[in-house]
Amino acid sequence: MNTVATRPASEGGGFSLFRYAAPHLFYPLAGKLVPLFAVLATVLAAIGLYMGFFVAPTDFQQGDSYRIIFIHVPTAWMAMFLYLVMAFWAAIGLAFNTRLSMIMAHSLAPTGALMAFIALWTGAFWGRPTWGTYWVWDARLTSTLILLFLYLGYIGLQAAIDDTRRADKASAVLALVGVVNVPIIYFSVQWWNTLHQGASVKPGGSTMATVMLTAMMIMVFAFWMYCIAIALYRARVLILEREKRAQWVAEMVAAGKA
Amino acid sequence: MQWGSLENFLEMGGYGFFVWSSYGMCVAIVVAELVMGRARRRRALAEVARESQLAAQRAVAAQGRS
Numbered sequence: 001m002n003t004v005a006t007r008p009a010s011e012g013g014g015f016s017l018f019r020y021a022a023p024h025l026f027y028p029l030a031g032k033l034v035p036l037f038a039v040l041a042t043v044l045a046a047i048g049l050y051m052g053f054f055v056a057p058t059d060f061q062q063g064d065s066y067r068i069i070f071i072h073v074p075t076a077w078m079a080m081f082l083y084l085v086m087a088f089w090a091a092i093g094l095a096f097n098t099r100l101s102m103i104m105a106h107s108l109a110p111t112g113a114l115m116a117f118i119a120l121w122t123g124a125f126w127g128r129p130t131w132g133t134y135w136v137w138d139a140r141l142t143s144t145l146i147l148l149f150l151y152l153g154y155i156g157l158q159a160a161i162d163d164t165r166r167a168d169k170a171s172a173v174l175a176l177v178g179v180v181n182v183p184i185i186y187f188s189v190q191w192w193n194t195l196h197q198g199a200s201v202k203p204g205g206s207t208m209a210t211v212m213l214t215a216m217m218i219m220v221f222a223f224w225m226y227c228i229a230i231a232l233y234r235a236r237v238l239i240l241e242r243e244k245r246a247q248w249v250a251e252m253v254a255a256g257k258a
Numbered sequence: 259m260q261w262g263s264l265e266n267f268l269e270m271g272g273y274g275f276f277v278w279s280s281y282g283m284c285v286a287i288v289v290a291e292l293v294m295g296r297a298r299r300r301r302a303l304a305e306v307a308r309e310s311q312l313a314a315q316r317a318v319a320a321q322g323r324s
Binding site for chain 2: 058067068114117118121125126128129226234240244250253
């Protein structure tokens with residue numbers, strides 16, 4: 001198992017974006033970006049929650065139960081969006097055999113799974129007062145549950161295969177196959193007559209009150225920034241784990257600069 | 259301020275249980291993810307240090323043999 005070779009293929013000119021595809025260049029860059037995105041996430045969450053609880057009024061139909069929307073919709077969107085990003089990196093990893101792409105895909109999976117879980121959980125606690133039930137086998141709910149299982153399957157497959165490269169490839173294929181589920185979730189409320197309400201936010205207009213919508217969108221950005229921060233953080237840890245015998249890692253850790 | 263008192267705020271117009279169960283789980287998961295992430299990073303750093311120690315020992319042993 002040769003993990004010492006860290007000479008980046010991109011070094012010596014070429015397109016500069018690929019420069020950071022080399023783990024030893026990506027690692028310090030990500031280290032600078034993590035606190036930036038973490039601060040953005042914290043500030044946005046503080047503003048969004050303040051608006052959601054203290055500026056946005058009580059809904060005339062749903063009372064205050066609707067305030068679950070400020071975490072339900074952002075996490076549900078992130079669960080879908082992160083899956084697409086994960087599948088994108090998996091595809092790049094399969095096509096170009098780049099280690100960092102696989103690391104990015106791998107690093108997004110746990111956060112995606114947690115977002116899907118929070119979306120389902122908050123949906124259950126919103127469904128109970130509005131529909132009278134925590135769960136129904138509705139198309140939107142069921143396809144989101146499948147999304148959670150796809151994330152868990154990806155993580156499980158990755159963990160089940162000892163050889164890292166083979167694990168990367170096998171789980172990347174699974175990630176790509178699962179992409180078909182994302183449009184199913186998105187269009188489920190149109191394709192099937194479901195209990196879950198249709199989209200109140202869509203391209204070309206929204207049916208939500210402005211304050212509520214603003215608070216919700218701020219929370220969407222807060223979760224987005226959080227996901228970027230934690231994914232970059234986890235990617236750094238994965239690099240440490242996978243390159244633990246590489247000289248640049250040993251030197252960096254010894255110098256206390258990891 | 260629309261709530262008037264902390265009790266009213268926690269009450270959430272009668273939906274307190276549902277609202278706070280949702281937010282509570284969300285906060286718990288984010289905190290757990292951060293704590294576990296940090297623990298994993300510490301383990302990874304310790305592993306790197308152990309690996310370089312082993313490499314140094316192997317180098318010394320190889321020198322001793324030659």
